[in-house]
Amino acid sequence: MRNLAVLTLVAALFAASPVRAQVQSKGPEVFPGKFQVGFHPIGFQVGFVDRSPGGYKLAADFSGLIASPGKLSLWLGGGMNYAAGFYSCYLTDCGGDLQLWAFVMLTFEKLLPFPLVPFARAGVGGDVLFYNAVAGAFVLRFGGGAHYWLFKWLGLGLETNFTFGPGFYPNGAGTLFYGSWDFSLGARFAF
Numbered sequence: 473m474r475n476l477a478v479l480t481l482v483a484a485l486f487a488a489s490p491v492r493a494q495v496q497s498k499g500p501e502v503f504p505g506k507f508q509v510g511f512h513p514i515g516f517q518v519g520f521v522d523r524s525p526g527g528y529k530l531a532a533d534f535s536g537l538i539a540s541p542g543k544l545s546l547w548l549g550g551g552m553n554y555a556a557g558f559y560s561c562y563l564t565d566c567g568g569d570l571q572l573w574a575f576v577m578l579t580f581e582k583l584l585p586f587p588l589v590p591f592a593r594a595g596v597g598g599d600v601l602f603y604n605a606v607a608g609a610f611v612l613r614f615g616g617g618a619h620y621w622l623f624k625w626l627g628l629g630l631e632t633n634f635t636f637g638p639g640f641y642p643n644g645a646g647t648l649f650y651g652s653w654d655f656s657l658g659a660r661f662a663f
Contacts, residue, residue, distance in 0.1 A: 573597025
């Protein structure tokens with residue numbers, strides 16, 4: 473009940489501000505600051521091999537603006553992803569996949585005459601894979617997506633990424649290919 477009261481108060485504060493309450497319908501997105509936070513709680517991950525977990529996906533990230541040359545913006549950031557495996561578990565239990573990664577992101581907010589912002593990003597990371605024993609992977613991750621910025625500070629959209637690299641598995645399995653594809657829906661917040 474207390475959480476509901478806090479959520480209602482925060483929503484009322486945002487609604488009370490006339491600058492924040494204006495829904496954008498035209499013109500390119502102009503970010504209000506130099507930072508973004510992404511939270512995508514609705515998603516799934518598809519593992520390319522049995523030891524790459526597939527199932528529910530949760531993603532979160534933080535990035536800061538580095539430069540805005542020409543029609544694009546360059547951001548540097550990091551993120552955390554978690555996949556709870558629940559299918560395709562032939563050789564192992566489904567396990568889970570916790571990933572930390574760092575990335576460079578390009579946003580193309582000045583290319584469109586409305587506040588839809590496509591982006592591309594690439595980076596490196598490390599995964600901890602939870603099975604009967606703990607495994608790990610060193611990965612390259614690249615992808616992109618788009619968010620429609622309803623307000624200057626709030627964009628709703630989707631993103632998709634490919635992840636691949638060597639996985640290091642216990643119990644005599646050794647080093648094997650690790651790879652996955654993910655898709656998620658959520659929001660980005662700019663400040």
